[in-house]
Amino acid sequence: MTTSAAGFVLPSGFDPLAEHGRVLEAVLTALERVEEQLTASLEFDDVFSQTATRHLASAGGKRVRPVLTVLASLLGDAGLAEGQVGEVGPETRQAAVVMELTHLATLYHDDVMDEAPVRRGAPAAHRLWGNSQAILAGDLIFARASQLMAELGPRPVRIQAETFERLVQGQLWETRGPDEGQDLLEHYYRVLGGKTGSLIAAAGVLGAYLGGADETAVQVMADYGEKVGLAFQLADDLIDLTSSAEELGKTPGTDLRERVPTLSTILLARAAAGEGPEADDARRVLALVDGPLDTDEQLAAAVAALTAHPAFAEAGALTRRWAEEAKAALAPLPESVVTEALAAFADYVVSRAS
Template identity: 55%
Template sequence: MTNAHRTFAPSESDLGAFIAERLLEVENFLDVAVTQASRLPNESSHHLLNAGGKRARPVLVLLAAQFGDPTRPEVVKAAAAVELTHLATLYHDDVMDDAPVRRGATAAHLVWTNSVAILTGDVLFARASVLSSELGPRAVLLQSETFERLVLGQLAEFSGPEDGTDPVEHYLTVLADKTGSLIAAAVEFGLLTSGAPEDLVPIMREYGEKVGVAFQLADDIIDLTSTGDASGKTPGTDLREGVVTLPVLYVREAAEAGDSAAAEVVELLDSDLSSDEALEAARSALAAHPVTERVRAEALRWADEAIAALDTLPAGEVKDGLVDFARQSVSRVG
C-alpha cells in the first residue's frame, strides 16, 4: 500500500472527535434536507429521523472518507444521502411487514396510513437522489444502482426462492441486496466524495457487502432474543408477519432431517400467531433451539470475512475503526 493511502484526518488520535463533529453536521444537514413546506409531509418525513437511530451508514461514509480528504463538504452531503435512502426503506419495510414499532416509536403507517408512509418513503428517496445529483454523474449512478438492488432484494424476499433454488442461498442473496448494497454504497460514497484512491473501491465494497450480511443476520437473532426496549422493535415481529429469516430456514431444514425438537418448533411457527401468547411460544422455542446459535456463528463468520477484506489496508485508527464496526455489528448478539 502506497503513501497515497494515508488518512487525511487531522491526526489519528483525533479521529473519534473528528467523526463525532462531522456526524453533528450530518444530523443538521438531514434536518434541513427532509423539511417540507406543508405540514403533513414535514411531520411524516421527520418522524423516523427524530426517533434517532445508530446512523451506522453515515459513520461508514465518514470513516471511508479518511482515505481521502474528509473535510470536503461533499462528504457530509453523501452521508446524508445514504441515511435518507436507509430511512426511506424503513418506511416501506414497516408497511410491508405491518410492523408496529420502529426505533422505539410507533411506525409511521400506524400514526398516519399505509399510503402516507409509502409516499413519505418515496419523498425521502427523491431527496436522496437530489443530493446524489449534486455530487456528480458517478454518484447518481451509484445511488441508482443501489436503489435498484434494494428494490430487487425486496421483491426477491417477497417472491421467495424459485424451484430448485437453495432457500438459504436465496436468503443470503436477499440480504446482500437489501442490506449489503447500501452499506457497500456508504463506503464507496465516502471514497468518491473525499477523492480517495480508486484502488480502494473494490476492497471497501467487499467489506461493506459482507458487513451488511453480518449486520442483518444479527438482526434476525435480535428479533428472537431481545426485548423491545433494547431493539426498538417488537420481538417476534418477523415471525408474526411470516418474514423468512435464517433461523426459520435452519429449523425447517433440521425438522426435515428428522430433528424432533425442530419439528415441534416448526409446528409452533405454522400455528396461528395472532395472539401474543402463541407468538411468544413460537419465539421462545425457536430462540432456545440450537439453530439460533448456528445463525450467530454464521453472522460472526461474515463479520470475520469483512475484516479479512481489509487485510491490505494500512494499519492505523481508520482501519481499526472499520474492524470495530464489523465486530460491533454482530456483538449485539453476544
C-alpha cells in the same frame, strides 16, 4: 459509548477511536454536522410533508450508514500514515445524509408492506396517516435524496441509482420467494444483499471515493460493505428474538409472527428434514414456529423454543463468520487507525444488543 460536545453519540459498543483523539474528533464533528444536515434536508414548505418525512428521522436510529461513510472517507486522508486527519469534507457529509435518507425512505415502504405497528419506538407512519400517505412520504424522501446526490457528480449518482435498483430487487425477491428448486438459504442471502448489503456497501464506496481514496480502497469498501451489511441484517434477525421491546423499539419475535424467513428458521427447517432424535426435536420446535402465533403467549413459546434450539446457535456462528469475512476484506489496505476502526465496526454490528 462516546459522546461529542454537541451530544452526538457513537453507536453503543462501537468505540474503537477512543485512544485516537484527533481521529475521534474528526469523526464526531462530521457526524454532528451530518445530523444537522439530515434535519435540514427534510425541510419543506408544506407542513404535512415536513412532519411526515421527519417522523422517523427524529425518532433516532443507529446512523450506521453515515458512520461508515465518514469512516471510509478517512482512508483518503493524506495525514493518515502519521495518525493525523483533517476535516471530513462537505461532499462526504452530504453523501452520508443521502445514505441515511435512502435508508429512512425504505423503512416507510417496508412498514407498509409488513403492516408493522411500531418503528424506533414510535408509531409507524402508516398507522398515523394511512398507507398511501406513508408511501408518498417515503417517495418524497427518495426524491430529496436524489436531489442531494445529483450535486455530487456522475459517479455518485450512478452508485445511488444502482443501489436503488438493488434495494427494490431485494424487496421483490423477498416478496416473491425463492424460484422453484432454488436453495432457500441462497435465496435468503440474495435478498439480504439487495435489501441491506447494497446500501451499506454504497455508504463505504461513496465515503472512500469522495474522501479521495484510491480505486483499490474504493473496491475494498464495496466488498467489505456488502459483507458487513449481511452481518448487520443477520444480527438484526437474531436480536429480534433475544432483545426486549424497549431495546428493539418494536415487539420481539416480529419476524416469526409475520412468517418472515430468517437464518434461524431456515436452519431449523433443514434440521427438521433429517432423521433421528435431533430431527424429531427440530420438528417439535418447527411446529411451534409454524403454528398459531396470534397471542403473546404463543409467540413467546415459539421464541423460547427457537432460541434454545442448536439452529439458533448455528445462525449466530454464521453471522459472526460474515463479520470475520468483512474484516478479512480489509487486507489489501495499509494498516491504520481507520482500518482498525473498520474492523471494530464489523465486530460491533454482530455484538450489539439492539
